[in-house]
Amino acid sequence: MPTTSDSDLPADLALDVRDATKTFQQPGGQPVHALQDVSLAVRPGDFVTLLGPSGCGKSTLLNAIAGLTSLTSGKIVVAGQPVRGPGLDRSVVFQQASLLPWRTVRGNIAYGMELQRAVKKSEQTERTAWAMDLVGLTEFADRFPSQLSGGMQQRVNLARALATRPKVLLMDEPFGALDAMTKARLQIEVSTISRDTGATVLFVTHDIDEALLLADRVVVMSRRPGRISRVFEVPEKRPRNEEFLETKAFVTLRRELRLSIEDSLVEQDREPSTPSVRS
Numbered sequence: 001m002p003t004t005s006d007s008d009l010p011a012d013l014a015l016d017v018r019d020a021t022k023t024f025q026q027p028g029g030q031p032v033h034a035l036q037d038v039s040l041a042v043r044p045g046d047f048v049t050l051l052g053p054s055g056c057g058k059s060t061l062l063n064a065i066a067g068l069t070s071l072t073s074g075k076i077v078v079a080g081q082p083v084r085g086p087g088l089d090r091s092v093v094f095q096q097a098s099l100l101p102w103r104t105v106r107g108n109i110a111y112g113m114e115l116q117r118a119v120k121k122s123e124q125t126e127r128t129a130w131a132m133d134l135v136g137l138t139e140f141a142d143r144f145p146s147q148l149s150g151g152m153q154q155r156v157n158l159a160r161a162l163a164t165r166p167k168v169l170l171m172d173e174p175f176g177a178l179d180a181m182t183k184a185r186l187q188i189e190v191s192t193i194s195r196d197t198g199a200t201v202l203f204v205t206h207d208i209d210e211a212l213l214l215a216d217r218v219v220v221m222s223r224r225p226g227r228i229s230r231v232f233e234v235p236e237k238r239p240r241n242e243e244f245l246e247t248k249a250f251v252t253l254r255r256e257l258r259l260s261i262e263d264s265l266v267e268q269d270r271e272p273s274t275p276s277v278r279s
């Protein structure tokens with residue numbers, strides 16, 4: 001297992017995952033090998049989607065980057081700093097918006113920054129207004145979560161994450177619980193917002209179309225233990241809209257991706273080599 005001293009870490013990458021391996025030990029049960037030697041390098045401003053079959057370790061990888069679970073071996077570095085637990089340099093958007101019910105839209109967005117004690121009150125107000133505008137919720141600033149639709153709640157969630165100005169925005173199937181129309185609208189919004197803000201995003205999804213619509217690169221993981229089986233570059237400029245879904249480039253990439261996922265479902269018995277994803 002290669003090791004690196006902290007003084008030797010590349011600060012020019014937003015995210016550097018090296019040989020990440022995770023085995024869950026269950027009392028009285030078999031160990032679960034969730035990740036095996038996963039390496040992934042993400043440049044600032046990149047939008048990377050992580051795609052793979054259920055149970056292949058996508059959320060485990062995202063949680064390890066978020067610092068919510070520790071690795072068995074390997075290393076994760078965010079903007080030159082090794083991850084040793086949750087930190088203010090990363091924000092996570094999960095499928096459930098988990099808003100504070102007693103706070104308004106404005107209050108919920110400010111909450112993330114309040115945890116970052118370093119952000120002054122005046123700047124919090126400024127950034128809250130900026131983030132509300134980005135997600136189109138300015139006129140709903142004084143509403144409470146119970147007065148919002150699921151799509152609006154997820155917009156607040158996204159705004160809260162963006163307002164903290166994370167080095168890496170981690171999104172775990174953020175639109176998985178939304179209806180198709182709302183999901184399609186939010187995909188376009190996220191694509192536009194990420195381009196306009198230069199956010200670095202790692203986005204977990206099951207949905208091939210979503211992965212291709214949003215990403216600069218689609219990283220395909222194989223079945224458990226999760227390894228990276230292939231990486232697809234998406235050459236079209238971001239943001240993309242529904243028209244991209246009808247282009248030849250999209251149809252070709254989708255076919256290749258589908259085949260790659262089907263391959264990855266039978267790969268585990270063949271012990272494949274593990275390509276690293278480096279910039």
Ligand SMILES: Nc1ncnc2c1ncn2[C@@H]1O[C@H](COP(=O)(O)OP(=O)(O)OP(=O)(O)O)[C@@H](O)[C@H]1O
Nearest residue numbers: 024026032034053054055056057058059060061224
């Ligand atoms: N805390 C845990 N203890 C034991 N096993 C776990 C734990 N968390 C995850 N696992 C197992 O690790 C494997 C990878 O899980 P993970 O949730 O990362 O997969 P996933 O690709 O995100 O799946 P899905 O797409 O269905 O959400 C699964 O077999 C899962 O059951």
